[in-house]
Amino acid sequence: MSLDVSPALLEQAERGEVDEADFVDCVKNSLPYAWEMVSSLVARLQVDGGAFADNQTPPPDEQARGQLLRAMASNAIRGAMERHFGVRLAFQNCHRVAVFPLDASADERLERFTSIRGQLLNQSPVLRDC
Numbered sequence: 153m154s155l156d157v158s159p160a161l162l163e164q165a166e167r168g169e170v171d172e173a174d175f176v177d178c179v180k181n182s183l184p185y186a187w188e189m190v191s192s193l194v195a196r197l198q199v200d201g202g203a204f205a206d207n208q209t210p211p212p213d214e215q216a217r218g219q220l221l222r223a224m225a226s227n228a229i230r231g232a233m234e235r236h237f238g239v240r241l242a243f244q245n246c247h248r249v250a251v252f253p254l255d256a257s258a259d260e261r262l263e264r265f266t267s268i269r270g271q272l273l274n275q276s277p278v279l280r281d282c
Contacts (some may be wrong), residue, residue, distance in 0.1 A: 154222040155182040166195050176236050179229050185216040186223035187233075193251040194237045203261035204242075206250035220247060241257075 155178055159164075161208040180187045189207055197205040205217045211217040223229050230245055239251040240258075242265050250265055252258040 154226070155179065157182075170230055170234070175228075176232050179223070179232060181227075183219040183223050185211065186219040189220060189249055190223070190233055190237060190241065190251065193249065194239055197239070197251050197253065203258045204250045204252045204265065206248060206265075208248055210247045217247065220249065224249065 157178060161170070161174050161178055164174065193205045193207060211220055223233065224241065230241055237251070238254060240254060240262060242250045242252060242262060244250075244265070252262045252265075
């Protein structure tokens with residue numbers, strides 16, 4: 153299971169309307185490694201500025217890697233995190249997460265990061281089975 157959904161949150165979903173703040177809390181508690189990764193990148197972007205902040209350190213174990221993959225692969229989770237933090241998220245390989253500001257100043261860099269060329273240049277035999 154990717155999220156530890158409380159009975160109350162499940163009940164909200166069954167009724168039709170889900171409070172996004174409750175969903176964000178569920179994500180934060182269910183995927184702490186992924187949450188901390190994004191949170192630290194957002195803080196770094198705010199402190200350092202620039203077009204983006206990214207992580208290039210592989211997760212410490214398979215559980216952490218799984219959390220990161222679930223967070224980045226789910227449109228609902230990823231979208232909720234983007235709205236919560238006020239950033240755009242990008243993802244390469246099994247661990248390279250990047251945060252970009254919402255304003256147009258980072259559009260060109262985001263496009264390069266998410267391009268086919270960017271993906272190919274970020275490959276490494278070490279990451280082949282990540």
